[in-house]
Amino acid sequence: MSLVKMVIQSYENEKFTAKGSASYTVFLNPESFSHTYSVSYATTEVQGQNGQTAKFKSIGDEQVSFDLQLDGTGAIEGQVIDVDKEIKTLRNVVLDYQGKLHSPFYVQLSWGKLLFNCHLTKFDISYTLFKPDGSPLRAKVSMTFVGFTDAATLAKKADNQSSDLTHHHYVKAGDTLPLLCHRIYGKPDYYIQVARRNDLINFRHLKPGSKLVFPPLV
Template sequence: MAFDSFTMLEKLTIQSFSSGERKIKDSLGSFEAMFNPDSYSVSYQNTYGTKTGINTTGSNAKYGFSKPERINLKLILDGNNVDTHFGILNLFRNDDVSKKVQKFLDLTREMNGDIHQPPYLIIRWGDLYFKCRLSSVNINYTQFNGSGIPLRAELDTEFIKDVETVERLKKENKNSPDLTHYRIVGTHDQLPLMCKAIYGSAQYYPWVAKANNLNDFRNLKPGQRIYFPPIEK
């Protein structure tokens, strides 16, 4: 393989945004890994209720909910003056590691003054496209120069999946009336008929109209987003 093809290898990138919609206009910047991780792990977890009655030896595992997907990966930052990755000679100042660590924290962990919470993130690398938030990071400094300035840092990170409500509900495809629903109004949609489709009865339309502050439920506008609260039967 030609040398130029090595230099074009894609680096893992973490993009930071001030909005959960993660649009370009909301970009806060991006963090590019100095070295791609050797691996990353993905974890899934379902939660079940397992209450056992008196004088019984077991119970059915009743599904509760699925916890958000999580990704763990280790990022290496090296400031030993020379990076010989792929035989390329690059010079770094001794303070580069500290600055890179701080950049990572600024873009992923620190509270954003506009949204009063840490940023929204997208991790990109090859086929990996992961909308998330930073759950935790442990920073391990392993090498230092004579002045005590760190020359190498290992960042053990965990990111938790984060998607917009509409996107999540679309993926889950839930149709139960005891769950929250959102619908986009079509050209010929009517609120009573939408209620019948979701709740099984059109009688709930006054309640839905009130929940959405609709003064005239008869004149819904195409493209309008309607919230359908859960109901108890």
């Protein structure tokens, strides 16, 4: 089985339908990552009773955190990279201000079963080895991303009856694109649009284990 590396893809809109001009494929996959969920409760004190009453308030933001290791010594698989250049490329995807958007890019993390739409909230660099001229040879980049969902989708998710949301599906043996479209949209007519969304060249032969995105109907 070939190695699949994490990809960090920029997007220019909050619905994650317009890819940005920048993406980053990691030098080394993270050794681990944390995926944090939270729930918020409002507490009220009742006079004459000990303790507080907690009532559900909201589902909190998801967070994903991990470290990326950059090594420019050539010790890893003989690959020699410019650590400074790698960091600048990564910054452009996740951190740098984009004048067209008036903010950094929206970001999608994709690795294995992880598909996470988000914004960067933390970017911390630790340099650990240098050339004689002071240029970095090794660095660790620690990043934290908070999940992002546009307001309209949040409203739909609050209504459990809503079906026009983005769906993700891992292909199983026997799956066909028209069949999956019928299952998700109620009819198979949208298989061409789904094939384009997923950059499929031969949609008649889906690879088991591959990930497909079924966008919401407009």
